Amino acid sequence: MRIPSxxxxxxxxxxxxxxxxxxxxxxxxxxxxxxxxxFAPPTPGRVSFDIEWSGVTSRNKVRNPxxxxxxxxxxxxxxxxxxxxxxxxxxxxxxxxDDGQATVFGQVGQEFNGAFxxx
Amino acid sequence: MSLHDxxxxxFTPPVGASFGHGHFWExxxxxxxxxxxxxxxxxxxxLLAGLxxxxxxxxxxxxxxxxxxxxxxxxxxxxxxxxxxGDQSTVFDFNGFVAATDTAGVGKGEFGxxxxxxxxxxMEGEYIDLAGRHQHAAFGFx
Numbered sequence: 001m002r003i004p005s006x007x008x009x010x011x012x013x014x015x016x017x018x019x020x021x022x023x024x025x026x027x028x029x030x031x032x033x034x035x036x037x038x039f040a041p042p043t044p045g046r047v048s049f050d051i052e053w054s055g056v057t058s059r060n061k062v063r064n065p066x067x068x069x070x071x072x073x074x075x076x077x078x079x080x081x082x083x084x085x086x087x088x089x090x091x092x093x094x095x096x097x098d099d100g101q102a103t104v105f106g107q108v109g110q111e112f113n114g115a116f117x118x119x
Numbered sequence: 120m121s122l123h124d125x126x127x128x129x130f131t132p133p134v135g136a137s138f139g140h141g142h143f144w145e146x147x148x149x150x151x152x153x154x155x156x157x158x159x160x161x162x163x164x165x166l167l168a169g170l171x172x173x174x175x176x177x178x179x180x181x182x183x184x185x186x187x188x189x190x191x192x193x194x195x196x197x198x199x200x201x202x203x204x205g206d207q208s209t210v211f212d213f214n215g216f217v218a219a220t221d222t223a224g225v226g227k228g229e230f231g232x233x234x235x236x237x238x239x240x241x242m243e244g245e246y247i248d249l250a251g252r253h254q255h256a257a258f259g260f261x
Binding site for chain 2: 001002003005006008010012017020021024026027036037047049051053064066067068069070071072073080081082084091092093094095096097099100101103104105106107108109110111112113114115116
């Protein structure tokens with residue numbers, strides 16, 4: 001989805017980024033299978049979140065000419081931290097804890113793909 | 120089975136495959152984005168926004184072209200790659216900045232403690248829209 005430019009800040013050189021949105025309306029499909037295949041209509045949901053990328057652990061350059069990828073760029077692997085709350089209707093149904101988080105994957109980069117992929 | 124195994128296999132579940140293995144499905148294709156579930160699986164609360172990007176693209180002025188993607192589930196193709204497996208942008212014909220995360224954690228649900236897995240991505244830069252026009256915008260995969 002298109003977002004206001006002020007909601008996100010990405011600084012590949014510093015290996016930092018942030019993404020913040022408040023009270024964002026989303027369709028809540030309730031379960032993963034329903035989110036994928038829309039067996040039942042969603043209910044109105046809302047989320048607020050702050051995401052931070054920082055702490056570069058490695059850097060690498062990528063050039064992938066695979067027709068199903070066709071992308072390249074320079075990327076920093078980082079740690080991440082997510083704070084979020086979610087509502088279904090008017091009910092708060094989840095609030096994340098700042099403790100006990102694990103970055104499964106974090107990346108900040110500058111990239112090009114498709115028509116911008118050279119060659 | 121690793122994420123990369125899934126990526127390479129372009130996973131399609133067997134007929135009658137169960138949705139009961141939360142971790143597997145979260146890794147495979149949950150990807151729309153905040154998933155909060157009971158620790159035992161995906162049967163708990165989920166906040167899951169889920170229109171395929173192609174559907175959005177057809178109805179929006181200046182709409183971007185979705186990446187080819189590499190996820191197939193039960194005959195449906197999803198225009199996204201798994202976290203860490205290929206292009207993390209969901210916008211194709213794109214030149215700009217991208218940040219992506221897959222973060223796991225815990226929190227409080229309406230009825231008790233829950234775990235979550237959040238796959239969030241942002242992209243900001245120039246792109247060529249479906250009408251062939253150069254555009255500049257910021258997108259979030261939420």
